Amino acid sequence: MDIPALYTKMILAIGDGTGMADSLLHVHAGMAVMFLTRVVTRRSLSTPWPLLAVLIAEVGNEVLDRLHYGSWRWADTSSDFVNTLFWPTMLYVGLKLRRARSLRSVSGA
Numbered sequence: 066m067d068i069p070a071l072y073t074k075m076i077l078a079i080g081d082g083t084g085m086a087d088s089l090l091h092v093h094a095g096m097a098v099m100f101l102t103r104v105v106t107r108r109s110l111s112t113p114w115p116l117l118a119v120l121i122a123e124v125g126n127e128v129l130d131r132l133h134y135g136s137w138r139w140a141d142t143s144s145d146f147v148n149t150l151f152w153p154t155m156l157y158v159g160l161k162l163r164r165a166r167s168l169r170s171v172s173g174a
C-alpha cells in the first residue's frame with residue numbers, strides 16, 4: 066500500500082471536486098485544523114495548541130508530498146506553509162494580544 070500516492074490522489078480529488086486552487090485549499094485546511102483542534106481539546110485559540118496542530122498537520126502534508134514526488138519542491142512547499150499557517154497565526158496573535166490587554170485592564174495596570 067503506497068500511502069503517499071493514496072494521499073496525493075485524495076488531495077487532487079478534493080481540489081478537482083471543489084474547483085478551488087491548491088493555495089485556497091491550504092488556507093481552508095489550516096483554519097479547519099485549528100478549529101477542530103480547539104473543539105476536540107477544548108483549549109482556547111489563544112493557547113498554542115491549536116496553532117501547533119496546524120503546524121504538525123502541514124509538516125505531515127509536506128512530508129507525504131516529499132515521499133510521493135521523491136524530492137522537496139521548495140517553491141510549492143514554502144507557498145503551502147505560508148498559505149496554511151498565515152491566518153491561524155494571525156488569529157492566535159490577535160487573540161493573545163486581546164487576552165493580555167484584558168488581563169492588564171482587570172489588574173488595573
